[in-house]
Amino acid sequence: xxxLFTLCFLTLLCTCVSAQTEDLRLSTxxxxxxxxxxxxxxxxxxxxxxxxxxxxxxxxxxxxEAFTDEKGTEAYNTALAxxxxxxxxxxxxxxxxxxxxxxxxxYGEQRARQNTTDDAEREQDRRxxxxxxxxxxxxxxxxxxxxxxxxxxxxxxxxxxxRQTISGAEGGTFLLEANALVRPDGSxxxxxxxxxxxxxxxxxDMLIAGLTTTAAGKRLVTGGMISLTATDAxxxxxxxxxxxxxxxxxxxxxxxxxxxxFSGAKHDENGTPTDWALTTGGVASSADAxxxxxxxxxxxxxxxxxxNANIGSxxxxxxxxxxxxKAPVLEKVDHNFLSRKPVAPVLEEIVFEPKGLAGVxxxxxxxxxxxxxxxxxxxxxxxxxxxxxxxxxxxxxGVPARNAARQEAYKQxxxxxxxxxxxxxxxxxxxxxRRLMAQExxxxxxxxxxxxxxxxxxxxxxxxxEDLSGQQSNxxxxxxxxNQLGWTNIDIFHVSGEESIQLLVEVPNSSPKATVVMIPxxxxxxxxxxxxxxxxxxxxxxxxxxxxxxxxxxxxxxxxLVMAHQYVEExxxxxxxxxxxxxxxxxxxxxxxxxxxx
Numbered sequence: 001x002x003x004l005f006t007l008c009f010l011t012l013l014c015t016c017v018s019a020q021t022e023d024l025r026l027s028t029x030x031x032x033x034x035x036x037x038x039x040x041x042x043x044x045x046x047x048x049x050x051x052x053x054x055x056x057x058x059x060x061x062x063x064x065e066a067f068t069d070e071k072g073t074e075a076y077n078t079a080l081a082x083x084x085x086x087x088x089x090x091x092x093x094x095x096x097x098x099x100x101x102x103x104x105x106x107y108g109e110q111r112a113r114q115n116t117t118d119d120a121e122r123e124q125d126r127r128x129x130x131x132x133x134x135x136x137x138x139x140x141x142x143x144x145x146x147x148x149x150x151x152x153x154x155x156x157x158x159x160x161x162x163r164q165t166i167s168g169a170e171g172g173t174f175l176l177e178a179n180a181l182v183r184p185d186g187s188x189x190x191x192x193x194x195x196x197x198x199x200x201x202x203x204x205d206m207l208i209a210g211l212t213t214t215a216a217g218k219r220l221v222t223g224g225m226i227s228l229t230a231t232d233a234x235x236x237x238x239x240x241x242x243x244x245x246x247x248x249x250x251x252x253x254x255x256x257x258x259x260x261x262f263s264g265a266k267h268d269e270n271g272t273p274t275d276w277a278l279t280t281g282g283v284a285s286s287a288d289a290x291x292x293x294x295x296x297x298x299x300x301x302x303x304x305x306x307x308n309a310n311i312g313s314x315x316x317x318x319x320x321x322x323x324x325x326k327a328p329v330l331e332k333v334d335h336n337f338l339s340r341k342p343v344a345p346v347l348e349e350i351v352f353e354p355k356g357l358a359g360v361x362x363x364x365x366x367x368x369x370x371x372x373x374x375x376x377x378x379x380x381x382x383x384x385x386x387x388x389x390x391x392x393x394x395x396x397x398g399v400p401a402r403n404a405a406r407q408e409a410y411k412q413x414x415x416x417x418x419x420x421x422x423x424x425x426x427x428x429x430x431x432x433x434r435r436l437m438a439q440e441x442x443x444x445x446x447x448x449x450x451x452x453x454x455x456x457x458x459x460x461x462x463x464x465x466e467d468l469s470g471q472q473s474n475x476x477x478x479x480x481x482x483n484q485l486g487w488t489n490i491d492i493f494h495v496s497g498e499e500s501i502q503l504l505v506e507v508p509n510s511s512p513k514a515t516v517v518m519i520p521x522x523x524x525x526x527x528x529x530x531x532x533x534x535x536x537x538x539x540x541x542x543x544x545x546x547x548x549x550x551x552x553x554x555x556x557x558x559x560x561l562v563m564a565h566q567y568v569e570e571x572x573x574x575x576x577x578x579x580x581x582x583x584x585x586x587x588x589x590x591x592x593x594x595x596x597x598x
Contacts, residue, residue: 352370
């Protein structure tokens with residue numbers, strides 16, 4: 001009945017300006033019994049509905065005008081009007097219509113009907129008029145941006161070259177390493193650095209932030225979401241230096257070690273993720289557990305394998321300065337030459353015999369002289385060939401001995417070179433192995449020191465924090481690493497073997513830009529509906545049959561923020577039906593939190 005009354009009441013609101021302007025005039029009247037100044041329950045309900053409608057706009061001013069009938073003295077009626085105005089103003093304040101925005105005018109009997117005996121006419125004079133001028137919301141984005149502004153936390157880091165610990169207002173702690181922030185070109189951030197943090201651990205915070213829990217169409221169960229962004233003194237958007245990360249600790253009352261870390265994937269025009277991408281990171285139950293466990297030092301053999309690769313260039317230079325002895329080239333006996341032993345000439349057979357006319361005119365003495373020359377030449381040739389043959393004979397006879405000597409020399413030189421090679425290599429290997437072992441030991445010591453320091457620092461910070469209920473306690477937390485700035489989501493894929501169906505929800509007058517989401521009662525998920533082809537109808541597929549869930553929708557309609565809610569006990573193909581009601585932007589989060597019990 002109340003909603004029917006509200007609908008009737010809203011139809012009576014007076015619109016005093018054209019639809020083209022942003023300002024709108026609304027008015028209503030509260031009526032009183034004779035001499036009464038406290039509104040009765042019916043009038044208080046009317047006042048509450050008017051206040052709700054008023055608060056659903058972007059801004060408003062309000063004038064309270066109090067009147068009486070003409071019965072009684074003028075002084076009495078003036079005081080009565082003031083009491084009526086005060087009572088209505090107090091009732092408005094109770095509805096969060098603050099006095100600072102309210103103008104109060106008391107007319108008493110000044111505008112009352114005179115000399116009337118009709119009590120029905122006098123009743124019209126016993127009233128308080130509420131006259132408001134409201135500024136309409138331009139869009140749902142404009143309305144929600146005001147609510148989101150309350151989520152944004154701004155932190156200033158004066159010196160980004162030192163380690164920083166950022167404490168969120170909602171219980172998160174974030175450890176930022178020194179020099180972890182850089183510009184897109186890799187150059188260091190210029191301080192002071194402005195960090196913006198948004199924490200969304202409750203489902204109501206996620207809805208206000210416009211977040212959902214799906215990754216590539218698959219449903220997720222969330223453990224909370226945070227956004228970290230930063231700009232330096234020049235207004236340049238910063239990134240995390242390659243190889244650096246932010247250690248995060250966020251509160252949870254239901255720790256799940258299987259949770260994974262997702263980063264914002266697709267984004268809307270406001271930069272809010274519309275999808276999530278799985279990263280390689282997971283969660284831990286303590287800061288210390290974020291670090292990989294270090295086993296014993298690798299075996300000596302492992303170090304030697306690395307060292308052997310590292311000393312290759314040094315060994316190459318040693319080989320160049322100390323060339324390896326080459327195997328000797330052995331001589332061979334020239335049996336073909338030895339088989340052609342020179343034969344002594346037969347001098348008697350060597351005679352000069354002139355030809356032709358020379359035989360007639362050559363004297364005997366000349367013939368004897370020429371014969372002697374030929375015989376002498378033959379003897380010299382024979383002597384020369386014989387000497388060469390003898391030398392070859394002697395040389396070939398010494399081949400086996402010389403070959404044996406060369407082989408023996410090589411046999412001694414190569415092993416000696418090999419021993420010197422191995423000795424030099426072992427010396428280099430020993431030096432390199434020692435260097436590698438010292439380097440690994442130092443790395444491990446540094447790692448363990450950083451691990452202890454980070455765990456200690458976070459431990460101290462966590463000891464100072466309160467849980468989400470405001471109670472100091474050792475509440476459970478998710479510890480994880482953030483490898484890029486922007487939105488980060490602690491989630492796990494929801495696996496269900498149940499039959500899936502498509503859900504429909506009907507929200508009359510709902511625009512395609514409305515926010516329509518479902519929140520299952522058995523898991524922390526926010527799942528968006530998509531507009532159907534039929535106006536005012538929204539759909540969502542892949543939902544298990546029989547699931548209990550809430551449907552929440554909000555948008556700006558005719559300049560005011562409106563919200564609809566419906567609880568569905570068991571998911572089915574029957575469309576859920578909802579209707580919008582005005583709501584103040586500063587009441588939206590509490591209203592959603594009350595619905596979800598978060």
